[in-house]
Ligand SMILES: Nc1ncnc2c1ncn2[C@@H]1O[C@H](COP(=O)(O)OP(=O)(O)OP(=O)(O)O)[C@@H](O)[C@H]1O
């Protein structure tokens with residue numbers, strides 16, 4: 001039994017613009033799940049459905065065995081961290097954090113204890129009397145986290161919480177978030193469009209495209225075994241060769257070249273994809289998955305050169321060590337190691 | 349540095365231009381002659397005494413004050429939720445509604461006054477005081493909606509959503525986090541509307557009736573038949589009152605909060 005289930009959620013804005021189309025998602029208790037995807041794919045919309053700000057036009061949202069689809073926001077008891085932090089400007093840090101507890105009608109002493117504990121955990125004790133306007137971005141971020149966590153939410157939702165911070169602070173804060181998540185065992189849903197951020201803190205990643213989840217898996221599997229062209233492109237694969245299965249492990253290109261692939265797949269037809277780093281410029285001795293090619297544009301990347309080569313299987317991008325330099329027009333042989341090729345489903 | 353001196357001189361001229369008339373009025377209020385003259389020939393406080401003995405000034409001041417206060421409060425009561433709805437939700441024809449609210453500030457006051465006269469006095473036959481109140485309410489409502497609306501357009505509504513998510517119902521969140529963050533806008537709207545109503549002539553002219561007149565209409569009537577410095581004395585008292593109010597506001601809230 002899953003802790004959180006989104007079942008065929010549909011969202012349509014302004015009665016015509018369908019943003020989510022039958023979205024499904026399942027999250028286990030205590031997991032940190034990221035929604036990753038390009039701008040406009042519906043991450044925020046998904047989060048707002050879970051938060052209760054948007055009522056979906058179809059589907060249901062179950063949490064802990066209870067149907068939450070129609071429960072109003074203020075009865076859900078979820079913590080939410082907004083991209084803009086959304087702290088209460090007229091209240092100091094202490095009152096910001098105490099806001100949710102006061103509404104729960106707890107005793108004064110208990111509120112005080114809880115708020116002070118939470119401020120301590122978030123490293124904010126010395127700022128209790130400050131107003132949000134007098135704090136830095138990172139500090140506000142922590143206040144926003146503290147305010148959302150102090151009510152001991154069933155679920156913590158974060159919408160690009162780190163996007164307003166500089167690079168160094170982002171890394172510190174994501175470690176912090178992960179630490180707090182482990183400490184309290186809170187189930188979290190984290191929206192981001194930064195891959196590295198998402199891979200580093202998530203237990204599971206849902207890669208979204210156009211209102212649908214393309215792949216829902218562990219960060220490792222997303223990175224190493226993308227299932228669709230979209231996911232592969234999103235995480236940095238940029239060589240795609242149309243292939244058809246011929247027999248187990250042997251695929252054929254459009255130009256009738258045979259390519260061996262180690263990975264098992266059920267797909268009869270798809271795209272063979274490989275990272276530029278994994279393609280080798282081969283000498284005469286190897287013969288497996290080797291193609292003739294002509295060197296095109298060369299770009300210096302620091303650690304390596306990137307070549308665009310025109311191979312018999314189409315244009316490929318290859319990163320080669322800087323030891324030997326090829327000039328445009330040079331004839332080379334490129335090898336696609338069979339254990340590095342992944343077959344993915346073509347995306348629309 | 350020459351440029352700077354020019355600027356100072358220019359600023360001085362502007363100040364002189366603004367303050368000289370006020371200064372002259374203030375001086376004439378203390379003249380002993382029976383008509384406004386400048387400079388004054390003798391010193392007297394009798395015109396100040398005249399304000400309080402004539403009675404009509406006091407009663408019309410009271411009327412105006414009450415009308416301005418109630419009309420403004422009523423307009424706040426209606427205008428704040430209206431401005432909120434306009435800022436918060438995407439309503440069909442939002443721009444049209446907004447320019448509709450702006451229109452009374454564009455069309456001449458006389459036209460508005462006459463239209464209200466037709467409606468309130470001739471059609472509805474309201475008692476004079478309530479007619480005035482309704483007229484002023486309608487005249488100041490656009491100011492409230494505009495000023496509070498511009499204050500709300502700066503407001504980050506995710507703050508309100510944050511309050512909901514922490515367990516606050518919608519109504520209570522409105523009072524707990526929206527209102528406290530637009531107080532400066534509400535104060536500014538209040539001042540603007542109050543002053544507008546208090547000074548209003550075109551609307552009041554049509555809506556005042558037997559026994560009820562507002563301060564400015566009373567003043568106007570007075571000037572029509574008298575040329576003595578009582579009106580100057582009235583102006584001095586009003587200026588003094590305004591200065592005192594500004595001083596108190598400055599001390600308690602800070603003038604910056606009004607300008608925000
Ligand atoms: N209130 C709204 N009314 C109409 N369309 C909207 C509304 N909010 C979002 N959309 C549209 O829905 C789509 C998904 O938006 P959403 O905010 O969920 O994207 P996102 O994945 O969070 O993107 P980003 O990474 O830019 O935040 C977008 O095409 C957007 O234009």
Ligand SMILES: [Mg+2]
Nearest residue numbers: 043044045159
């Ligand atoms: Mg978003």
